Amino acid sequence: MIKLENINKTYYNGAALHVLKGLNLHINQGEFVAIMGASGSGKSTLLNIVGILDDYDTGTYHLNGKLIRELSEKESAVYRNQTIGFVFQSFNLISFKTALENVALPLYYQGVRRKKRNATAMRYLERMGLAGWEDHLPSELSGGQKQRIAMARALVTNPRIILADEPTGALDSQTSVEVMHLLQEVNREGITVVMVTHNPEMAGMSQKIIHIRDGIIGSIEHNTQRHHV
């Protein structure tokens, strides 16, 4: 599903910063993977490369067997739209759009007609337990609700992969657990979930924990016993 080989990435902001140093990673379809590591270890960079939000310098990245390398903005937009769903720490909802509009936005960019896309978006909102909240603006909702909207938005295009960057970072422990349960539920349907987190407790709810150290994979920890908090 996701196959990274010998990935190198250096940032040039003043001094050159070699973030990923020949990283190799395979993630299979249907896995639930948590990526952990210290600040600056390169875990967010890795997630950005996997999400085609950022480019890499050398190495190869295959997504679904397709080499992702120097895609045009348009191609990468289509890939992101169709195969990947994003969940961010800060939710990244569009503030002047209602919950329903936010969820429907990826479908808008697919060219789905208004009626159909609103119906689909409504279905996902209901699945996230947000029926009745569709006309509210993000500012009128709690953090947990916002993150559930973000998840509905990530899922609405029926992607193969969900990429979550610190999805529980801005939530209290109670709602964090709720969000994690939702991610697990999504994963049970066969969607690959890749999550970056600081929180060992959240990481513990995944199948596989990948520790990144200094730009390469430090260790991989298999969770045979999945926690259910």
Add this chain to the structure above:
Amino acid sequence: MFDLDSWQEVWITISRNKRRSLLTAFGVFWGIFMLVVMLGAGNGLSEGIGSEIQGFSENSAFFFTNATTMPYKGFRKGRYWNMHEEDLAVLEAQLSGIKYTVPFLMGGNVTVSYRDKSTSCNTKGMSYKYNQMLPQHMIYGRYLNPMDIQDKRKVCVVGKKVYEEIFHNGEDPVGKYIKLYNLNFQIVGVAEPAVRGVNVNGRDDEVIVMPYTVMQQIQNSGTLLHLIGVVANENVSMSILEPQVESVIKARHHIAPADEGALESLNVEKIFKQFHLLFTGVSILIWIVGLGTLLAGVVGVSNIIMVTVRERTNEIGIRRAIGARPFSILFQIIKESTVLTVIAGFLGLAFGVFVLDVANILFLQNGSGDTFFADLQIHFTTALTAAFIIILCGIVAGILPATRALEIKAIDAIREEN
């Protein structure tokens, strides 16, 4: 394809900061408003002056004599000389570019009386051809005709203002006799100039016109003429004909060919050309100033859209992350600037036309007719051009911010948060 959602979004963006959008839009509004008002005023001026000279034979010139300034063929300089009626026949015979010639004689100030009323006015000795060169509007009767000239009839055409002085209002004076130069002249018509803006030797509504052949007898001056008018054929430019006429006349009267002062001319075509040049200049100036003002407004719009793009870095980044193609972002920004510009611009256009209309009603329709302006309005094609310019400006204003928006990558938005 009408994409309601994207238009809604445009409206949300514009109305999110109403005061800012309003102030920005005002720049464009004012630019178009000024352009329209100035174009309308320029148009009114040009139409106004145009209507004053409408009907006058443009391709013509007047010639009159002065003392010579050069000795020639044994004549000393400073000699006084005059043109004669015979010159007209020679000119028409020798120069095929001449359509016709018009003789003029000035009669000076006389007292004119009818029954118990009298007034004083100027007289002119004219030909019937004058009516072709500079059409007269006949209130009563007719203008001079060839028989009047040929038979030296003691008839006259009275100017409207002279008529008003010596006749009762509404009285038909045709056939009546008035007394001037101690002679009785029969009135054949009452005239006022149809071309209000042009006068040759005094306003035609303030004089009494008689056949120049009669004037010659009164003045006892033989065939002498004071002024010659020459009208050229349509395919001949007066500027080319003018020196030819001068050389023929000079040769006949033993004037040095190089003597500029002896024979003076007034080339009407040249004057008209200068007028046209002036109006073209005024209109170019109007467009430069108007478009300059508009440009300032457009720069304002571009600037504000640039600011909104900056403010929306995060939002645009999110859109990119969830699959917005670059084109849709580009199009969205250009739509925003276009909508803002078009609303403001069309309002300015409408308001400008409205102001011109009000000015038209206030100043022209109730006015005395003594203004230089007529029909303060812009042409429909000008309005269409203005509309086209507005739309173009909107698109241009959006290009820079849109390319800036394209530079925003999905990752920038996400980084900004962390």
